[in-house]
């Protein structure tokens with residue numbers, strides 16, 4: 105049985121770092137594990153321009169622990185009023201790595217999102233020309249659509265026409281949760297459609313939302329689905345398929361806002377992200393495919409260099425934190441609630457000693 109695993113330092117291709125006091129608390133967990141992360145722009149107000157992204161990037165860099173090597177890759181929040189020239193400048197000046205599309209009303213802070221694809225067509229044309237990826241929160245916002253069907257309906261009603269109308273646009277279907285999404289991404293032949301998947305959607309099905317009572321800390325969007333979907337996601341992620349990669353969607357909210365009459369969507373998984381994914385790959389007898397998923401596929405899709413640094417996991421059971429404290433006195437619950445995980449990431453300094 106293997107006792108250590110060494111691989112290129114991974115990247116997180118979908119991360120919510122928030123801002124202010126929360127940023128300071130959550131950032132070190134991601135910076136410890138990942139070399140780079142695609143940072144989501146759904147602040148309040150959202151990061152909609154290259155100028156906003158520069159300012160946010162500077163706040164992230166200022167919040168890094170001393171000595172941390174971590175590169176935030178910034179995204180702009182697409183809205184009906186987005187200026188294609190600003191997106192072009194942001195990409196050409198390496199301020200923006202991608203653009204995020206939230207259908208208006210789909211999730212947390214998405215009220216400024218896109219109301220129709222026609223309104224953003226000029227920006228999408230510019231991105232297609234540049235080879236700049238469009239990141240999709242892929243859920244239908246039609247209130248008549250059942251919440252468990254929103255991803256499948258989005259694929260049919262929005263993603264398929266989008267891929268047809270913009271035949272060279274690079275697209276990432278973020279945090280996929282269904283067999284329909286897994287099959288669609290795997291079957292798309294042109295090579296310009298990829299997906300990310302979260303640890304929670306690989307580890308839990310929707311029963312976890314109601315285990316002995318309502319479990320607000322398991323609630324995220326897209327919501328957890330049935331077992332057959334979880335199994336399909338695990339098969340695709342661990343299959344060696346090259347267009348699926350890590351996107352934790354780590355999305356911290358303080359306990360008070362989750363344990364509420366109308367609780368916020370989001371799972372804070374950053375402290376245990378890599379150990380959770382690694383557990384899944386071991387359970388699926390796919391440890392040899394972990395490096396591709398964690399450290400290679402995403403960089404290749406984005407056209408970025410692979411990380412040269414290596415990290416090592418040791419087969420040593422350890423539990424992550426159950427929650428983390430905020431200086432404000434609030435706390436944030438952590439994914440898996442302090443459960444024991446089979447592998448432990450060695451700190452780079454410990455690793456070298």
Ligand code: DOR
Pocket residue numbers: 120146211212241323324325326355356369370371
């Ligand atoms: O669960 C989620 N939380 N899904 C999202 O799309 C947004 C995120 C957040 O920002 O809290």
Ligand code: ZN
Pocket residue numbers: 118120144353355
């Ligand atoms: Zn997200």
